[in-house]
Amino acid sequence: MSWRHLLHVVGAVVAAVGVSMLSAAVVSVVYWEWSDVAMIVLAAAVTVGIGLALWRGFDRPGELTTREGFAAVGLAWTAMCLVGALPYLFTGSITNITNAVFETSAGFTTTGASVVPDPALLPHGIQFWRSLTQWIGGMGIIVLSVAILPLLGMGAVQLARAESPGPTPDRLTPRFSETAKRLWLIYVVFTAIEAALLWIGDMTLFEAVNHSLTTLSTGGYSTNAGSMGAFSAYSQWIVIAFMVIAGASFSLHYRAVRNPRLYWKSAELRLYLAIMAIAATLIVIGTWGGGVLDVIRDAVFTATSIITTTGYGTADFGLWAPALEIMIVGMMFIGGMAGSTAGSVKVYRLDVLYEASRSDVRRLIHPRGVFVTRVGKSAVPDTIVEAIQTFFLLYMFAFMTGTFLLAIIGSTGDPQLDAITTVSAVASSLGNVGPGLGLVGPTETYLVVPALGKWLLAALMIVGRLEILPILILFNPELWRR
Amino acid sequence: MRIIIVGAGAVGSYLAERFSLEGQDVVVIESDPERAARVMAELDCMVITGNGASASTLEQAGLGEADLLVAVSSSDAVNVLACNAATKLGIPRKVARVEDPELKAEVEALGVDLVIDPGEAAARDLLVLVSSGRVSELVEFGEGKLVLLGAYVDAGSSVVGTTLAELRDKVEGWDWLVVAVVRHGETTIARGSTQLEMGDHVLLITRADRTKGPYQLLGLTDRPAEKVIILGGTRLARMTAELLAERRVATTLIESNPARCRAIAEALPDVVVVCGDPADPKMLQSEGIGNADAVLALTGWDGNNLLGCHVARALGAGEVIARFTNTELAGLLGGGGIDATVSSRLSAANEILRFVRRGKIHSAVTIPGSEAEALELEVGPRSPAIGKTLADLKLPRTLIIGGIQRAGEAFVPHGNTEIQEGDHLIAVALPAGIPVAEKLSG
Numbered sequence A: 001m002s003w004r005h006l007l008h009v010v011g012a013v014v015a016a017v018g019v020s021m022l023s024a025a026v027v028s029v030v031y032w033e034w035s036d037v038a039m040i041v042l043a044a045a046v047t048v049g050i051g052l053a054l055w056r057g058f059d060r061p062g063e064l065t066t067r068e069g070f071a072a073v074g075l076a077w078t079a080m081c082l083v084g085a086l087p088y089l090f091t092g093s094i095t096n097i098t099n100a101v102f103e104t105s106a107g108f109t110t111t112g113a114s115v116v117p118d119p120a121l122l123p124h125g126i127q128f129w130r131s132l133t134q135w136i137g138g139m140g141i142i143v144l145s146v147a148i149l150p151l152l153g154m155g156a157v158q159l160a161r162a163e164s165p166g167p168t169p170d171r172l173t174p175r176f177s178e179t180a181k182r183l184w185l186i187y188v189v190f191t192a193i194e195a196a197l198l199w200i201g202d203m204t205l206f207e208a209v210n211h212s213l214t215t216l217s218t219g220g221y222s223t224n225a226g227s228m229g230a231f232s233a234y235s236q237w238i239v240i241a242f243m244v245i246a247g248a249s250f251s252l253h254y255r256a257v258r259n260p261r262l263y264w265k266s267a268e269l270r271l272y273l274a275i276m277a278i279a280a281t282l283i284v285i286g287t288w289g290g291g292v293l294d295v296i297r298d299a300v301f302t303a304t305s306i307i308t309t310t311g312y313g314t315a316d317f318g319l320w321a322p323a324l325e326i327m328i329v330g331m332m333f334i335g336g337m338a339g340s341t342a343g344s345v346k347v348y349r350l351d352v353l354y355e356a357s358r359s360d361v362r363r364l365i366h367p368r369g370v371f372v373t374r375v376g377k378s379a380v381p382d383t384i385v386e387a388i389q390t391f392f393l394l395y396m397f398a399f400m401t402g403t404f405l406l407a408i409i410g411s412t413g414d415p416q417l418d419a420i421t422t423v424s425a426v427a428s429s430l431g432n433v434g435p436g437l438g439l440v441g442p443t444e445t446y447l448v449v450p451a452l453g454k455w456l457l458a459a460l461m462i463v464g465r466l467e468i469l470p471i472l473i474l475f476n477p478e479l480w481r482r
Numbered sequence B: 001m002r003i004i005i006v007g008a009g010a011v012g013s014y015l016a017e018r019f020s021l022e023g024q025d026v027v028v029i030e031s032d033p034e035r036a037a038r039v040m041a042e043l044d045c046m047v048i049t050g051n052g053a054s055a056s057t058l059e060q061a062g063l064g065e066a067d068l069l070v071a072v073s074s075s076d077a078v079n080v081l082a083c084n085a086a087t088k089l090g091i092p093r094k095v096a097r098v099e100d101p102e103l104k105a106e107v108e109a110l111g112v113d114l115v116i117d118p119g120e121a122a123a124r125d126l127l128v129l130v131s132s133g134r135v136s137e138l139v140e141f142g143e144g145k146l147v148l149l150g151a152y153v154d155a156g157s158s159v160v161g162t163t164l165a166e167l168r169d170k171v172e173g174w175d176w177l178v179v180a181v182v183r184h185g186e187t188t189i190a191r192g193s194t195q196l197e198m199g200d201h202v203l204l205i206t207r208a209d210r211t212k213g214p215y216q217l218l219g220l221t222d223r224p225a226e227k228v229i230i231l232g233g234t235r236l237a238r239m240t241a242e243l244l245a246e247r248r249v250a251t252t253l254i255e256s257n258p259a260r261c262r263a264i265a266e267a268l269p270d271v272v273v274v275c276g277d278p279a280d281p282k283m284l285q286s287e288g289i290g291n292a293d294a295v296l297a298l299t300g301w302d303g304n305n306l307l308g309c310h311v312a313r314a315l316g317a318g319e320v321i322a323r324f325t326n327t328e329l330a331g332l333l334g335g336g337g338i339d340a341t342v343s344s345r346l347s348a349a350n351e352i353l354r355f356v357r358r359g360k361i362h363s364a365v366t367i368p369g370s371e372a373e374a375l376e377l378e379v380g381p382r383s384p385a386i387g388k389t390l391a392d393l394k395l396p397r398t399l400i401i402g403g404i405q406r407a408g409e410a411f412v413p414h415g416n417t418e419i420q421e422g423d424h425l426i427a428v429a430l431p432a433g434i435p436v437a438e439k440l441s442g
Helices: A003-030 A034-057 A066-083 A086-091 A097-108 A124-151 A156-163 A176-200 A205-216 A233-246 A250-258 A267-286 A292-307 A322-331 A347-365 A382-410 A419-430 A451-465 A469-475 B010-021 B033-042 B055-060 B076-088 B101-109 B118-130 B164-170 B212-217 B235-246 B258-267 B281-286 B302-314 B327-332 B344-356 B431-440
Strands: B002-006 B025-030 B046-049 B068-071 B093-097 B114-116 B137-141 B146-152 B176-183 B186-189 B201-207 B227-231 B250-255 B272-275 B294-297 B319-323 B340-342 B361-366 B373-378 B399-406 B409-411 B424-429
Touching: A003 A034, A003 A066, A003 A086, A003 A124, A034 A066, A034 A086, A034 A124, A066 A097, A066 A451, A066 A469, A086 A097, A086 A124, A097 A124, A097 A451, A124 A176, A124 A205, A176 A205, A176 A233, A176 A250, A205 A233, A233 A292, A267 A292, A267 A322, A267 A347, A292 A322, A322 A419, A347 A382, A382 A419, A382 A451, A382 A469, A419 A451, B002 B010, B002 B076, B010 B025, B010 B033, B010 B344, B010 B431, B025 B033, B033 B046, B055 B076, B068 B076, B068 B344, B076 B093, B076 B101, B093 B344, B101 B114, B114 B118, B114 B344, B118 B235, B118 B294, B118 B319, B118 B340, B118 B344, B137 B373, B146 B399, B146 B424, B176 B399, B201 B212, B201 B399, B201 B424, B227 B235, B227 B302, B235 B250, B235 B258, B250 B258, B258 B272, B281 B302, B294 B302, B302 B319, B327 B340, B327 B344, B340 B344, B344 B361, B373 B431, B399 B431, B424 B431
Parallel strands: B002 B025, B002 B068, B025 B046, B068 B093, B093 B114, B227 B250, B227 B294, B250 B272, B294 B319, B319 B340
Antiparallel strands: B137 B146, B146 B201, B176 B186, B176 B201, B361 B373, B373 B424, B399 B409, B399 B424
């Protein structure tokens, strides 16, 4: 395995990102922002140039092996986060390279952490690019989790599919490219429906499109400094509904188009909805008072936003009681269903972890008992249980290490980052949520984090987004041996 | 009546024996020459060596004149094909043994009257035994108002050494009747002078709402089992565990093969599956065999089942039931610490007999280890018994009437009970008595 193979693949991805920048240029044309048009086209040209140079310069690899596939995914995502920063830099919207890369990483990984205090002040083309990075990231992650990772024998969705009741085919369609196309179609259709519903409400067409792009990807970038809090209750309920949709499995959506009853048969979906209902109830209790409907809406919104790792805000949960703040950090470790655009650990894995530990407790009573870990009614093979336990261990290890490193880096900042800020920033970045608590709360930005800390958080976003292993494998010397 | 039996395995040869003892024309088709020769030597029936699925073999057996085809070979495919040929030739009644549950409905759609799975039949029999506590037999008759109970006489039992007549005097409110006693593999229809001995297998008929008396007398409990331990991971074990778990009985299954354990644990979420030697006393104790209400030894080896039962009994288990693949062992080894025996072959044969007897005789049940059958028959308008008392009938020693169901009521008859038209008689008969019983129904 050599760099040459990988760079060939990475070149193709980079070129595709460059082409997508042109749609942002079109938006600039619509708003008569001609200087931005020129700079965005220039950024696109540079990006496509780099991509083609890599594509042409390095030979075609033929079939990628499993480990090359892993490594290619890790490198490509990193490269996207670097070149995606060019439109910000060229138009002068964000002048600092660190900030631009941070903003792009939070985009492509659908995290939604931002260094822009008021996005409404950005040119329209750049606002659109910001939302589009999230939408592209969401699209990428659906294909990655539903089509690519299962081919490599990992990823939670492969396991979740086995859970679907009845003799369902192992894949949605026989051909992998066809599967990807159909999932994207679902993704595009949901985006269009949400945009239309928001436009009917109090949003302009531009706002409606941007918010639907960042809802379906569970990204959470808003065109407004007040995030979703600046819009009507109607718009907020629409966004809640689509956050729930985006946090559910897209392959389940696809199958349920023909047979809606499949929704009720999915044990993971039931658990996912139950978790959100419980979280919302606890928040209602914790924030009780004033307008009851507002309290309920804010609670449901916050619970869905954090658990689906979207990260929009309506209420400033930075002002809530400490117990609720701790709960919010905890919710950052849940994530949506496997095969959704949500980040973090995911409900399926949490269910398997719970069931596996229950089996271990039962084994104390029946020392030679044979206990099967199951999700819903279907059994989960032991190898997969172990893989999930390993994943969770690595995830927590990344969280601990990241928190420790950010605490050290944060102490050099001005102001210094306090403990809750540090912990929540790392949990939020790793889980692709977006806002944290304290200095990086929902009404703040990540500008307070020192430059080195932003690079760390950006790296954690990619690590979390790609479910750790594709990044970890890059550091394994065995990969690079011939 | 001409009966064609395809397959002379345990079920087939058992049925052939039953039918030929009753004087039916039995033709057995068996592909294995050795087995065919054995059946020919032992039974009074015609045996054809050949493939039971082939139309020419079936025609050679006289399928055209047959009244009943019983396809009970070990192959689902052969049984289905044989029934198919029978349908084409217009044979009125067909029975097929089919083990694949997915095929059952399809086979029924082919016009097969009874589709039977020996494992399932035995699992259901086990369920009845487990839910009634330490009885060896429990069959309902007369719309459930009368039951046939079986039990073994334990060493310390108070009934040892008493005659049935004495027993009758001893108990107040007498409304049950010992109908047969099986001793050393021989069945005798009970009379007043019969003396009970240790190890006897006693069969009695009682009103379903008055089972307390006989239960007490024979030292039985009528509490349904709440905790059951199954030894072995055979198909029968698995089906029984599934039925028990469905009824919320705490079920533990012990099997030595790890891969099989895993498969069972995956299929049955509510059953605790333990991997280990089913006869290992330490492990049985750690699984709490001492407070198990019932232990079912259902491995594929009769020896292991016998051993497992004795270990379980020694460790204080409640009811102990063994499965025997050898149907003769099933009869011989009951008693002596084993409360009941099952055999999937016998259970299947029972169900087939019950089906074949439909008509004048409403239902029939065989008893493991005994040639006796329990029958329910209706007294028709032309019956010679109408208006006579039981004593007048002068029934042979091969037949006894233990219960009568009349107009929604059921009772245990006396010698001077008069028989009326429309009565349902519950009789226990040895093979020679079955034609007599058929005559009674008119």
